[in-house]
Amino acid sequence: MKVLVTGGAGFIGSHIVDLLIDEGYQPVVVDNLSTGNLGFLHEKVPFYKENITSSNLEAIFAKERPDIVIHHAAQVDVSQSIQNPYDDAVSNIIGTIQLLDCCIKFKVKKFIYASSCAVYGDAGDLSINEGYPIQPISFYGISKYTPELYIKRFQQLYGLTYTILRYANVYGPRQTPKGEGGVVSIFREQLKDNKQPIIFGDGQQTRDFVYVKDVARANILALKKGQNEIFNIGCNTKTNINDLFKLMNTMTKKQLLPKYKPQRKEDIRFSQLNNNKATQLLGWKPKYDLTSGLEDTIFD
Numbered sequence: 001m002k003v004l005v006t007g008g009a010g011f012i013g014s015h016i017v018d019l020l021i022d023e024g025y026q027p028v029v030v031d032n033l034s035t036g037n038l039g040f041l042h043e044k045v046p047f048y049k050e051n052i053t054s055s056n057l058e059a060i061f062a063k064e065r066p067d068i069v070i071h072h073a074a075q076v077d078v079s080q081s082i083q084n085p086y087d088d089a090v091s092n093i094i095g096t097i098q099l100l101d102c103c104i105k106f107k108v109k110k111f112i113y114a115s116s117c118a119v120y121g122d123a124g125d126l127s128i129n130e131g132y133p134i135q136p137i138s139f140y141g142i143s144k145y146t147p148e149l150y151i152k153r154f155q156q157l158y159g160l161t162y163t164i165l166r167y168a169n170v171y172g173p174r175q176t177p178k179g180e181g182g183v184v185s186i187f188r189e190q191l192k193d194n195k196q197p198i199i200f201g202d203g204q205q206t207r208d209f210v211y212v213k214d215v216a217r218a219n220i221l222a223l224k225k226g227q228n229e230i231f232n233i234g235c236n237t238k239t240n241i242n243d244l245f246k247l248m249n250t251m252t253k254k255q256l257l258p259k260y261k262p263q264r265k266e267d268i269r270f271s272q273l274n275n276n277k278a279t280q281l282l283g284w285k286p287k288y289d290l291t292s293g294l295e296d297t298i299f300d
């Protein structure tokens with residue numbers, strides 16, 4: 001079965017491609033390499049350096065005829081979305097619409113979309129499920145949510161089956177110290193270089209950290225299950241940034257002290273995703289807790 005992975009040269013996408021190969025699928029990758037890295041990609045995977053907003057996309061679909069599309073290409077930097085909401089929207093909204101059009105034209109059987117906990121905005125210090133009100137506070141949150149509406153409507157109008165995965169904060173090997181979930185990779189770099197890490201705000205803000213290999217497995221399960229459903233993909237745990245830093249300091253045997261800077265307006269305060277629905281309908285549960293995931297990440 002042929003699976004086209006957009007953003008497949010990126011952090012999460014490249015782990016999905018690796019798992020697709022292990023499981024006997026045929027991945028094909030479209031990525032403009034704006035943040036991706038060809039070095040992450042298995043050498044035998046057909047690769048198209050292309051923007052998902054390009055008019056060349058249709059020719060790629062015509063040539064490759066994918067059975068399933070896993071869509072991960074996106075502008076992923078929350079601060080960047082505040083500085084340049086237009087480019088963020090073009091990549092994340094218009095790019096997704098163009099992909100959906102191609103899916104209909106070339107009779108793709110399923111569309112799997114990487115959404116984000118950013119769609120919920122500030123939910124309070126609660127574990128939230130998929131029915132929680134959508135209140136994004138960044139343009140990134142808006143541009144990740146709007147495609148969900150298009151995907152649902154494409155399903156209703158044209159029968160394109162979908163699964164939407166709303167990720168918590170993903171971390172793991174190959175993550176660059178940028179983007180929305182990058183705090184682990186930022187601390188990792190700073191600890192490695194003995195540079196004083198910066199924490200925005202008081203460090204009491206919480207995140208639900210989920211390991212990238214668990215996220216890749218959720219995508220593989222979604223190839224066959226979870227039809228026309230939305231799932232939170234997180235560990236249903238909360239870790240505050242001060243505790244994360246202390247843990248990484250200890251694991252790397254460093255004794256660095258963080259420097260505190262003012263909180264950023266676009267940052268949510270709390271995040272914790274209830275994953276019961278993914279467990280029940282996808283058969284997905286995270287296999288890595290934070291310590292085991294960090295061991296793989298720090299010592300990679």
Ligand SMILES: NC(=O)c1ccc[n+]([C@@H]2O[C@H](COP(=O)([O-])OP(=O)(O)OC[C@H]3O[C@@H](n4cnc5c(N)ncnc54)[C@H](O)[C@@H]3O)[C@@H](O)[C@H]2O)c1
Nearest residue numbers: 007010011012032033034035036051052073074116170181
């Ligand atoms: N990392 C997280 O914590 C997290 C959390 C929630 C959701 N997500 C979503 O997961 C997906 C992957 O994120 P990631 O963390 O791996 O980031 P990433 O930057 O490593 O991956 C994105 C990939 O998409 C490519 N890309 C970007 N814009 C493109 C375009 N217009 N056309 C073609 N390729 C393009 C980049 O070159 C990169 O390889 C994104 O959709 C992101 O919104 C990530």
